[in-house]
Amino acid sequence: MASITIRDVRKSYARSQVVHGVDLDIASGEFVVILGPSGCGKSTLLRMIAGLEEISGGEIAIDGTVVNRLEPRERGCAMVFQNYALYPHMSVAQNIGYSLKVAGVASAERTERIRAVARILELEPLLERKPAALSGGQRQRVAMGRAMIREPKVFLFDEPLSNLDAKLRVQMRSEIRKLHRRLNATSVFVTHDQVEAMTLADRLVVMNGGRVEQVGTPGEIYSRPASRFVATFVGAPAMNILEGVVALDGLSLLGGSRRLAISRAGLPVGTEVAAGIRPEAVRLVAPGTRGALDATVDLVEELGAGRVVYVDLDGASFSVVTSETVHPLPGTAVGLQFSQADMHFFSSETGARLDVFKASVPVPAL
Amino acid sequence: MVERTPILNFVTHLVLFIGFMLAVAPFVIVAIAASHNLKEVNDVPMPLLPGGDFWANIKTAWITAGLGPKLLNSFIFAAGVAAGKVIISALTAFSIVYFRYPGRTLIFWLIFITLMLPLEVRIVPTYAVAANVLSPYQAILDVTGLSWLIEKISGVQVSLSLGLLNSYTGLILPLIATATGTFLYRQFFLTVPDELTEAARMDGAGALRFFIDILLPLSRTNMAALGTIMFLWAWNQYLWPLLVTTDPAHATAVTELKQLIPNVGGIPEWNIAMAGTLIVMLPPLVVVVAMQRWFVRGLIATEK
Numbered sequence: 028m029a030s031i032t033i034r035d036v037r038k039s040y041a042r043s044q045v046v047h048g049v050d051l052d053i054a055s056g057e058f059v060v061i062l063g064p065s066g067c068g069k070s071t072l073l074r075m076i077a078g079l080e081e082i083s084g085g086e087i088a089i090d091g092t093v094v095n096r097l098e099p100r101e102r103g104c105a106m107v108f109q110n111y112a113l114y115p116h117m118s119v120a121q122n123i124g125y126s127l128k129v130a131g132v133a134s135a136e137r138t139e140r141i142r143a144v145a146r147i148l149e150l151e152p153l154l155e156r157k158p159a160a161l162s163g164g165q166r167q168r169v170a171m172g173r174a175m176i177r178e179p180k181v182f183l184f185d186e187p188l189s190n191l192d193a194k195l196r197v198q199m200r201s202e203i204r205k206l207h208r209r210l211n212a213t214s215v216f217v218t219h220d221q222v223e224a225m226t227l228a229d230r231l232v233v234m235n236g237g238r239v240e241q242v243g244t245p246g247e248i249y250s251r252p253a254s255r256f257v258a259t260f261v262g263a264p265a266m267n268i269l270e271g272v273v274a275l276d277g278l279s280l281l282g283g284s285r286r287l288a289i290s291r292a293g294l295p296v297g298t299e300v301a302a303g304i305r306p307e308a309v310r311l312v313a314p315g316t317r318g319a320l321d322a323t324v325d326l327v328e329e330l331g332a333g334r335v336v337y338v339d340l341d342g343a344s345f346s347v348v349t350s351e352t353v354h355p356l357p358g359t360a361v362g363l364q365f366s367q368a369d370m371h372f373f374s375s376e377t378g379a380r381l382d383v384f385k386a387s388v389p390v391p392a393l
Numbered sequence: 394m395v396e397r398t399p400i401l402n403f404v405t406h407l408v409l410f411i412g413f414m415l416a417v418a419p420f421v422i423v424a425i426a427a428s429h430n431l432k433e434v435n436d437v438p439m440p441l442l443p444g445g446d447f448w449a450n451i452k453t454a455w456i457t458a459g460l461g462p463k464l465l466n467s468f469i470f471a472a473g474v475a476a477g478k479v480i481i482s483a484l485t486a487f488s489i490v491y492f493r494y495p496g497r498t499l500i501f502w503l504i505f506i507t508l509m510l511p512l513e514v515r516i517v518p519t520y521a522v523a524a525n526v527l528s529p530y531q532a533i534l535d536v537t538g539l540s541w542l543i544e545k546i547s548g549v550q551v552s553l554s555l556g557l558l559n560s561y562t563g564l565i566l567p568l569i570a571t572a573t574g575t576f577l578y579r580q581f582f583l584t585v586p587d588e589l590t591e592a593a594r595m596d597g598a599g600a601l602r603f604f605i606d607i608l609l610p611l612s613r614t615n616m617a618a619l620g621t622i623m624f625l626w627a628w629n630q631y632l633w634p635l636l637v638t639t640d641p642a643h644a645t646a647v648t649e650l651k652q653l654i655p656n657v658g659g660i661p662e663w664n665i666a667m668a669g670t671l672i673v674m675l676p677p678l679v680v681v682v683a684m685q686r687w688f689v690r691g692l693i694a695t696e697k
Contacts, residue, residue: 100597112588126596
């Protein structure tokens with residue numbers, strides 16, 4: 028078990044900087060997921076922890092020891108790669124035991140430990156097979172076994188589930204979670220899949236453009252996104268964002284065509300803001316209902332348990348998740364109702380969360 | 394593709410058959426000529442059916458040219474070149490692909506340039522070096538005046554000399570130092586996923602360990618292909634062995650075949666010459682047949 032401390036870590040290649048000063052503390056035994064779109068620097072950060080990329084600036088410490096200059100093998104990390112990276116010419120047992128062989132562990136003990144790991148991962152019947160004769164999920168388990176056998180201080184996962192089909196991914200997700208509970212090793216998991224991130228994480232780190240946007244529990248990230256980016260990146264379908272301007276009597280939306288009567292709490296009139304509301308927080312009501320925004324239905328996606336209704340709000344697209352039995356037809360008019368408590372406001376300029384609009388009027392009015 | 398085109402099928406088979414005949418006809422003529430006695434082989438037109446003196450001719454050729462020890466020489470020579478080439482190429486390609494060091498690109502291009510300088514082009518300087526490996530150093534000492542200085546001070550005349558003529562080393566070494574194999578390996582190493590390298594690093598394997606445990610087993614088919622090609626190439630070498638081996642004890646089978654070819658005005662024993670050719674042809678044939686499976690896979694496909 029080990030804690031990881033990341034202080035102002037930077038990474039630049041010849042011309043461009045890809046990680047701009049990341050600070051992060053990971054407690055011993057914690058499962059941290061780094062989430063972000065591709066190219067946001069999350070994998071680079073993970074590889075710097077592993078020692079596969081040099082650190083251009085800042086410091087990474089594992090268990091209080093600065094590891095910047097240490098070789099990967101001296102850091103006590105094990106890594107599971109996206110494409111499994113199994114040695115194709117070795118059997119499953121040899122793959123799992125390779126690190127022990129390199130470390131010079133006696134053959135008898137090696138066999139013993141390979142058996143133990145294989146038992147946990149239910150790989151025992153496959154030990155003599157070559158990776159080419161395994162299914163995707165089995166290969167994934169071998170890759171995990173290879174990481175586990177070293178009893179590392181830190182587990183690093185680099186998008187390990189993205190090559191699996193949807194069903195297997197869900198299954199492996201819960202297996203990784205169970206494994207973590209059992210081994211209780213500090214884990215850092217990188218993914219661009221938000222469902223994976225939300226379900227696995229003790230704590231979630233959302234990254235964008237080489238910077239950390241927000242760190243928090245999945246619940247916090249969902250209910251109080253720190254920036255417009257986090258708000259639209261986490262949650263599916265994405266949060267609806269309506270551009271607006273602070274007016275005397277509330278918020279003027281969409282170039283003045285709609286108005287929300289909310290208190291402006293000290294923001295100067297004329298400030299540009301982005302108002303966000305999650306599709307799950309919107310209720311469909313009859314058009315013309317008092318306090319609701321009227322819109323036209325564009326498209327309905329059936330999900331079985333509910334449906335996603337895309338509506339047109341004066342040219343802006345807006346989505347609503349509804350589980351009710353209403354079946355709005357494309358082209359019909361509906362009313363959108365939501366409470367101000369469910370709304371999020373971000374500065375149009377910086378994208379940062381604005382908490383000045385706190386609850387005064389319960390319902391936005393037309 | 395499943396198609397029913399009988400005429401096209403016939404034409405393609407015909408083309409295939411003509412190609413096959415073109416390739417195999419010289420070999421058939423050699424075999425037929427080797428099976429006749431002296432009189433029959435010189436008949437005009439040459440008989441197109443095998444005669445009955447095949448084994449007698451083989452025996453004569455074997456004894457006349459002393460093929461036993463020559464074949465052994467050839468085998469040591471060709472195997473040495475193949476093995477040396479496989480090892481050197483793997484090491485140089487490993488260095489070029491997996492390490493970042495100053496001058497790497499320069500070295501890469503220097504190796505590349507050797508492709509344009511085959512042995513035949515640089516045969517005189519290569520021979521000079523083989524005759525005395527230390528001659529370049531001697532030249533440096535002479536030009537800089539160091540040998541004069543050493544002679545003045547210690548009274549010893551510097552004369553470095555290490556000859557490789559008439560030795561297996563002299564036969565083999567100059568043929569190893571070419572770039573073809575390096576490129577074959579380089580292309581293969583570039584297809585090995587980076588994640589594999591990284592996984593090995595995470596597992597604690599150092600560079601050499603990674604090379605031996607991961608890269609070499611993965612490039613088995615490449616090694617087989619390169620080894621086979623180089624074995625054949627070295628086996629068929631004529632000019633270099635002829636230059637380096639003045640002593641018949643070190644001559645190779647291919648150069649020694651010349652002993653069997655009738656001189657102008659001599660007895661036209663073409664049957665014996667052909668029999669000798671057949672014997673010399675046999676070992677490479679065996680190697681190709683034995684390595685064929687690996688050989689083809691190494692040249693066309695990368696194992697996943």
